[in-house]
Amino acid sequence: MPATALASDDSPEDERHSTASPESINQVHVEVQDGVPMYQITRLGEPVVEPSPLGFLLEDAPDLDGPFAITEVETSTFDETWEQVWGEKQFIRNHYNEMRIHLTEQEDPERDLVVTFRVYDDGVGFRYEFPEQEGLEEFRIADELTEFRLTGDHASWYIDAYQWNRFEYYFENTPLSEADTVHTPLTMRTEDDLYISMHEAALVDFSTMTLERTGENTLKSNLMPWSEGDRVRVTDTRVSPWRTFQLADTPGDLITSYLILNLNEPNKLEDTSWIKPAKYNGIWWEMHLDKSTWNRGERLGATTENAKRYIDFAAEHGLDHVLVEGWNEGWDEAWYESGVVFSFTESIPEFDLEEVAQYALDNDVRLMGHHETSASVLHYEDQMHDAFALYEDLGVRAVKTGYVGHGTEIVRYDEDGNEHNEWHHGQFMVNHHLDVIELAAEHQIALNVHEGVKSTGLRRTYPNMMTSEVAKGREYDAWGDAGGNPPDHTATLPFTRNLAGPFDFTPGMVDLHFDEYRPDNRIKSTLAKELALYITIFSPLHMVADLPENYEEQPEAFQFIKDVPTDWYDTKVLNASIGNYITMVRKERGGDDWYLGSITDENGRVLSAPLHFLDADTRYVAEIYRDGTDAHWDHTPYDMVTEERLVDHTTELTLRLAASGGQVIRFRPATDEDIERLE
Structure with missing residues (x-):
């Protein structure tokens, strides 16, 4: 349904204003303290972000840092379902409650600043609006004062910012207190097992936001500067990108959050x-x-x-x-x-x-x-x-x-x-x-x-x-200093880099050793894991990256690569642990088949995969490509078994993954001939 206005009021400075997500899972609270606008984010009543300041320092005009008063608050709700042209999910619900906070300076030049919060059940986004007004027609931002005062020294996964090789580094996994200035998405896990991804949405005519740690648990927006030192030049575009928090009870729920897409036009x-x-x-x-x-x-x-x-x-x-x-x-x-x-x-x-x-x-x-x-x-x-x-x-x-x-x-x-x-x-x-x-x-x-x-x-x-790269991709397997990407790299990407969007990782290698050309490097995966990357790393343009002659030597593996789609009706995560393992299932768009991909790091795993996502009235043939009994990325990476079995929505499969191994399964509706053959 369309947006619906809920309220608009004039508000004194010391009043606290709040809005909650549609199911009252996440809440945002805004007030002015000593002239400084402060926001807070809570989840089910517990703080996620403690009261944190908002505002800007400007190059060629008085700073937009107060003293402010809240002069108007507008609230509304919005609920629609829209269709992606392509993607990991065809139909996406965009359901949020919005609160627009109008701030007015209490001293000359008495300018206005608007901060809009959209509160979803899976997170929060907020952005600044700069109404065109006298003294603020065009200006330069010297610094963004937005802080994110987190509630603890969370476990964090990140890439350091301001490095010569851009984003092409392996993700660090440290307590937040050991981070300096980092790129987003920044993924975190709290002591209470709340999962957080901080990022930005709709980056248009603005500078990229990095996150600078300014206190033990405090981050601050650090905008990539122009060479002259200023951060952003505001002319025609009068809004900032959205600053985003995706909040989830499991790491897999971060992957199936579409908050970033919903905040774009x-x-x-x-x-x-x-x-x-x-x-x-x-x-x-x-x-x-x-x-x-x-x-x-x-x-x-x-x-x-x-x-x-x-x-x-x-x-x-x-x-x-x-x-x-x-x-x-x-x-x-x-x-x-x-x-x-x-x-x-x-x-x-x-x-x-x-x-x-x-x-x-x-x-x-x-x-x-x-x-x-x-x-x-x-x-x-x-x-x-x-x-x-x-x-x-x-x-x-x-x-x-x-x-x-x-x-x-x-x-x-x-x-x-x-x-x-x-x-x-x-x-x-x-x-x-x-x-x-x-x-x-x-x-x-x-x-x-x-x-x-x-x-x-x-x-x-x-x-x-x-699709894009903007991360450490497959080419490092050929000539990287580490002798190839470590086994946990691809088990980390779905929870970090891929939260930003599709990744052209160039999967599908079937020749895992290339001693003739690069004897000091190799791909640290099993053959089955290589197939699973087509599921676990989303891209609508996926490369069949190996040499043509190598596929001719691995016809069974190549058959799956040819079969697997790159456009999906739905995506679900069955089990996940950041940097350790993930099992995902995706349903093809315009068809009835589901595809499962499961990978692990350097440790072998036994994972459970309940098939409750399958249609209840249909029996399926599970076309399985799995690590063999002796498979291991280091010494027997090509040991792969292919087999078929009948399954339905009540089946629970056991996935046995070798060290840096994987498994893929195509589930297709069974014909009468299939049932007779496999029963």
Whole structure:
């Protein structure tokens, strides 16, 4: 139903105002103390965030830090169910109670500031609004004063902020008191087993928020700065992103919370028929293995002949796109140091762009474009209109972008022509990425962004923003210093990085040792675990990442990879422990099949999987791919058993997972022949 106004009143400064979620699970309380607006969050009457201040320091105007009085309070409720164009759940309920707090300065210049709280049963979001008024037409934020005074030294999972390699680090797991300044999502567990994820939603025309620990249990908003030191430049956009708290009794409930999406604006694209969840392969992994190279020479990967080989493989096995990296001019130069060498419209002589794109279309496949910028953003912006237009003409429907570069290698020029180095996650780059999203949509192209800005739910507003990296991905298995990602990395991602949005992790490896190319590295998983990553790490564009010839040697594993969808009707978590294990089930969109994926860290597990999610009136065939009796990631990773059995909604399966192992199951409705064969 539509939003319904509940109340509006004028309020004295010392009055406390509260609103609760629809089922009165979470509550927000706001009051002014000594001129400072303070908010508090409670859950079932117990504090989650103690009274914490709000406000801003400004560069070129008096600070917005009080003394304030509450001059008006508006409350309303909202309840609707909306449909995702694609996603981990097709229909999402957006049900909240809202409280808009109008604050007015009690001293000159008597400006207004509005703080809006939306309170859901699964969490809270709040944001600032800056009404346009005299003395606040355009301004610069020097600091955001928002604090988050937590109730204890919670167990925390995070990545440190302000590092040279952006988000590409393994997650720390420490008490909160050992954190410094961290990226979001920040995941926490209290002593009472309440699970908290702090993040932000609808990051538009603002700077990315990091969280700085300023006291033992106190965090403060720390906005990524411009090179001149100011944090945000407020002109047309008069609202901040939402500061979010997802609150859950189990870690799995964090995963099935859609608060971040709900706090974003509805879809702005009138025609979304061209946006298709898909699987893709491509000329990528062979270069990370050093079997071939991005630059030209005897081992060049991006040749017309090699691209056609990948296209033939994709066509034979029903894959939708073929990614080709290294196709364009510039890779022979010192591109890692300066992306100004790249052309985004001119292919190298060994690669005929038009011929390859047409060959793909002739085989019912599409070329996936690639734009590596090496963080030379202005150089890219000079060409990207022509580049996207070219791709549209060639029938390309998805582009992988890249921004490889150190944390502050983004260059811009001010009005006086002075050069500035900007952070990857400051307001300058936030605006750049939105420009790319909108431009891509004009040309009916979906995006897969690497080294970009963290996801904050904009995929709801712009569903062509399909997936991204912004984390430590699969390539570190090929050449990372640790000899490959540790076993607990993929068991941590669903509760941390994936809470922000889809992750192009590039799963599906079936050759777990590659001594011929990278003898010091390997994939620290069993074969069955690799299959399970298609379920436990969500992405609507999932890569079939291994070399084509390797899949031919693992036909049973490859069959599951071909079968598994990338778009879902529903998602549930059966059991979960952050960094240790997870079992998820997803139902395919537009069909009757369910898929189960379960993985563990370096420790073997025996987990229970009750199948109560299955339709009560249907019997199913469970197509099982599981770790064999002797499976172990270190010495016998390929030991995998495939089998079938009949199940129904009363069945409870026992999942035996090897060390860094996994299991996947496809549940499909049984035919009469199946029942006769398997009973």
